[in-house]
Amino acid sequence: MAKNIKKRGSDYFAGKHFKNSLKLLRYFCCFIAVVSISYLLFDFSYCKPNLPAYSSLGSFPVIDKNKINQGYTLLTPYKMNQYGKGSIYLVDLYGKPVHRWQTNYTPFYSILKKNGNILVAIVTPGNDSNFPAGGRTGLLQELDWNSNVVWEYKNDNLHHDIEVLPNGNAAALIWEPVPKNIAKDVKGGVPNTEFKERVWSDAIIEINKSGDIIWTWHAYEHLDPKTDILGPLTPRAEWTHANSLMYINKDPFYNEAAYLISLREINTVALIKKSNSRIIWRSPKYMLAYQHDATLLPNGNILVFDNNIFREPNPRPLQGSRVVEIEPIENKIVWRFDGGEAGMEKARFKADITSGAQRLQNGNTIIINGPAGHLFEITPKKQLVWDFINPFGYNSTGPWPNTAVFKARRYGVNEINWPEKLNPPLPALSVMCQFIKRYA
CATH class of the missing domain: 1.20.5 (Single alpha-helices involved in coiled-coils or other helix-helix interfaces)
Structure with a gap:
């Protein structure tokens, strides 16, 4: 019991x-x-x-706030094959919009003016098969802070880049057919790939606010079809395919007004003296391959995003992209970023189309992988201090969102006369937010 x-x-x-x-x-x-x-x-x-944006590392974009060049980034998300209304975002360093512009059609690229207005290249509805290549726009507009149209210029042959001029006018790129007597002598390229039985080239135009073309430069007048040769894998639809344009107040050779232009199909960046339209400098043969976004730096050197495809001669089948700084007097590369020292690191940094680079005031460089919408900032010693994926993705036909951009630019706090007070570009974050972003 x-x-x-x-x-x-x-x-x-x-x-x-x-x-x-x-x-x-x-x-x-x-x-x-x-x-x-x-x-x-x-x-x-x-x-x-x-904290709307993530980095490619899965954490928040700001990696070293003490070394980052503070400012706002102007993002122009590109909606491929969609012609509805679009948006342009001015974002802080975490990707939060501090201002937004709206457009009636898809924006391709935009530039901030000193007064806070933006100049926008806009993709108008149309059949892309009517044009010799990708990158067409068709409409140039200046929008004020509230997205009102200040002035506009329409031209079906507008494509790729635009530029704000010191006098308030604009410069742009247009396609134009090469005269047949010149086109027949253009060497290289894939045989029988002309566009509508023509070879096309580019022109630079300056437009005033009345929509008048007041200055023009024709590429075919200043190139040699026998020496400016297309690569063996390049279609003959275009001879030049200009994709970037920069106005320069004083060129590094004559201290005169000039234009810096990237001619992708012939692997050339050229400096054009405006007073006589002559090419006064061009990148050496084999230095670049299908490049984008050539800019003149304050030190007189030239920064270029070298997409690095169809390279000639090509001793290695495995090629990544790179960003190079060229000293134009001696024609040598004085700085480069190509992903790292190892072959796998180089191969990982790759963008066949679009893309760009911008040298910042503190000496850092922002690099833009256009197709991926991946922007990152590195120091002169190539330390990563900011890493950012465009958070404004659109629907796509594949498993990943379309976060593509043509290129982008960052603007310093005191660089623009902002029409209204903006939140700081590097706002203070709570410990909880930082923890969530880094570890969640």
């Missing part, structure tokens, strides 16, 4: 212990649920709006 009493007592205490354990487990589960819900509410109500 004593044994039975002892057993019943043990069973009683065991059952009570089990019930207490269940109660503690329920309390613990409730606690976890409350914490999870609180985390989600905090994440979506506060952190998501303030």
Whole structure:
């Protein structure tokens, strides 16, 4: 009997212990649920709006706030094959918009003016098969801070880049057919790939606010079809395919007004003296391959995003892209970024089309992988201090969102006369937000 009493007592205490354990487990589960819900509410109500962008590393974009060049980035998301309304975003260093412009059609690229207006290249509805290559726009507009149209210029042959001129006018690139007597002598390219039985080239035009063309430079007048040769894998639809344009107040050779232009199909960046339209400098043969976004730096050197495809001669089948700084007097590369020292690192940094680079005021460089919408900032010693994926993706036909951009630019806090007070480009973040962004 004593044994039975002892057993019943043990069973009683065991059952009570089990019930207490269940109660503690329920309390613990409730606690976890409350914490999870609180985390989600905090994440979506506060952190998501303030930290909309991620880096390619999965954390938040700002890696070293002490070395980053503070400013706002002008992002022009590109909606491929869509002609509806679009948006242009001025974002802080975490990707939060501090201002937004709206356009009636898809924007291709935009530039901030000193007064806070933007100059926008816009893709108008049309059949792309009517044009010799990708990158067409068709409409140039200046928009004020509230997205009102200040002036516009329409031309179906507008494509790729635009430029703001010191006198308030604009410069742009247009396609034009090469005269047949010149086109027949253009060497290279894939045979029988002309566009509508013509070879096309480019012109630079200057437009005033009345929509008048007041200056023109024709590429075919200043190139040699026998020496400016297309590569063996390049279609003959275009001879030049200009994709970037920069106006220069004082060129590094004559201290005169000039244009810097990238001619992708002939692997050439050229400096054009405006007063006589002559080419006064061009990148050496084999230095670049299908490049984009050539800019003149304050030190007189030239920064270029070298897409590095169809390279000639090509001793290695494995090629990545790179950014190079060219010293134009001696024609040598004085700085480069190509992803790293190892072959796999070089191969990972790759963009066949679009893309760009910008040298910042503190000496850092922003590099834009256009198709991926991946922007990152590195120091002169190539330390990564900012890493950013365009958060404004659009629907796509593949498994990844379309985050593509043509290129982008960052603007310093004091570089623009902002029409209204903006939030700081590097806002203070709570410890919780930083924890969520880094580890969640």
